[in-house]
Amino acid sequence: MRIVDVGTAVVRGNFDWVLVKVYTDSGLFGIGEAYWGAGVVSLIHRARDIIVGEEVTNINKCVERMIRGLSGEGSIGGATVTAISGIELALWDCVGKFLETPLYNLFGGKMRDKIRVYVDCHAGDDFTPESYKRKAQERKNEGWDAIKFDIDVPTPYSELKENEKEFWYLPYNRSLSNREIDYLVDIVAAVREGVGRDVDIAIDCHWKYSVKDAIRLLSALEDFDLLWVEDPVPPENVEALLEVQRNVRVPIATGENLYRKYGYRTLIEKQACRIVSPDIPKMGGLSEARKVFDMADVYYMPVAPHNVSSPVGTIAAAHLCAAMPNFLTIEFHAHEVEWWEDMVISDFKPLIRDGYINLPERPGIGLEINEVVVKEHLVEEKNFFKN
Ligand code: MG
Numbered sequence: 001m002r003i004v005d006v007g008t009a010v011v012r013g014n015f016d017w018v019l020v021k022v023y024t025d026s027g028l029f030g031i032g033e034a035y036w037g038a039g040v041v042s043l044i045h046r047a048r049d050i051i052v053g054e055e056v057t058n059i060n061k062c063v064e065r066m067i068r069g070l071s072g073e074g075s076i077g078g079a080t081v082t083a084i085s086g087i088e089l090a091l092w093d094c095v096g097k098f099l100e101t102p103l104y105n106l107f108g109g110k111m112r113d114k115i116r117v118y119v120d121c122h123a124g125d126d127f128t129p130e131s132y133k134r135k136a137q138e139r140k141n142e143g144w145d146a147i148k149f150d151i152d153v154p155t156p157y158s159e160l161k162e163n164e165k166e167f168w169y170l171p172y173n174r175s176l177s178n179r180e181i182d183y184l185v186d187i188v189a190a191v192r193e194g195v196g197r198d199v200d201i202a203i204d205c206h207w208k209y210s211v212k213d214a215i216r217l218l219s220a221l222e223d224f225d226l227l228w229v230e231d232p233v234p235p236e237n238v239e240a241l242l243e244v245q246r247n248v249r250v251p252i253a254t255g256e257n258l259y260r261k262y263g264y265r266t267l268i269e270k271q272a273c274r275i276v277s278p279d280i281p282k283m284g285g286l287s288e289a290r291k292v293f294d295m296a297d298v299y300y301m302p303v304a305p306h307n308v309s310s311p312v313g314t315i316a317a318a319h320l321c322a323a324m325p326n327f328l329t330i331e332f333h334a335h336e337v338e339w340w341e342d343m344v345i346s347d348f349k350p351l352i353r354d355g356y357i358n359l360p361e362r363p364g365i366g367l368e369i370n371e372v373v374v375k376e377h378l379v380e381e382k383n384f385f386k387n
Pocket of ligand 1: 204206230231256
């Protein structure tokens with residue numbers, strides 16, 4: 001069963017969801033998804049030429065060929081690896097359909113029947129503790145038992161300059177005052193007060209703070225028993241992150257901007273964080289993510305995949321999560337997109353119920369594209385699995 005073509009369809013949700021379809025000479029096809037980003041679609045079309053004619057079950061060989069074949073396009077990371085990830089997911093879907101078994105069986109079978117999901121809540125609507133608290137309570141009332149909020153936000157004490165106000169989310173490279181830290185602590189306190197102790201709370205800092213401020217802030221958050229704090233310091237220096245993690249009790253999570261197993265090596269070997277968060281349709285795909293799960297497991301580190309995907313990428317990732325002993329929880333980032341799950345046809349809906357994914361039992365990823373809904377939201381009208 002050989003690969004004869006690869007097509008893409010880009011859907012505009014709260015991110016651009018890059019859907020991928022791999023066609024074979026048997027008529028069987030697989031669907032996958034790549035993380036969004038400049039150049040990803042054209043790199044998928046370049047990769048097509050490298051794998052057409054290849055046996056679809058030879059996933060490792062296809063990936064190696066694409067890595068070597070596309071490395072001249074820029075780097076063995078970034079958009080190149082993201083493009084390969086989308087194709088890799090579609091190849092696994094093909095193989096699952098060919099073997100007539102759900103994807104989780106190809107990664108060792110189920111460790112668990114239900115996949116825990118946490119919901120990304122962004123910031124509060126107006127960055128006040130009351131707004132955060134209200135939003136947290138709404139999510140709890142919807143059945144979520146794990147939530148994540150951004151706290152790298154302006155406070156009334158932030159004294160942003162006029163030209164910084166529009167881009168407050170960019171690093172502003174100065175020290176957090178005591179009052180700013182108190183305010184951010186008040187936000188987290190309000191969230192905890194709003195949901196009680198039965199809901200897990202994660203906090204995202206988007207690589208914003210210096211080592212000293214990260215230690216001050218995370219130390220001040222110790223009493224709230226957070227699930228994790230994400231990316232407290234910039235991502236380039238693992239030793240700096242290690243310095244923070246060694247000085248605080250709060251578990252740090254990181255890894256959404258790393259690629260392939262090599263990207264995670266130093267982070268995991270140095271144990272510079274407590275939780276690793278690979279983005280599976282971005283960092284290399286299911287096989288590569290499995291290696292990161294295993295590397296982390298050597299140090300007893302849980303893995304909590306970052307995820308901003310459509311149902312295709314989300315459910316594909318969930319199959320791997322079902323099989324991995326050290327899985328913690330996976331992100332859901334499309335709470336505001338009402339048609340998110342209408343994009344696919346599945347044996348059952350909702351795909352996520354009370355904060356958990358029940359995996360489809362159909363072969364492969366177990367989903368079909370709902371053409372009507374996908375076509376309504378295409379970025380370019382005519383590009384429905386265009387090749
Ligand atoms: Mg993040």
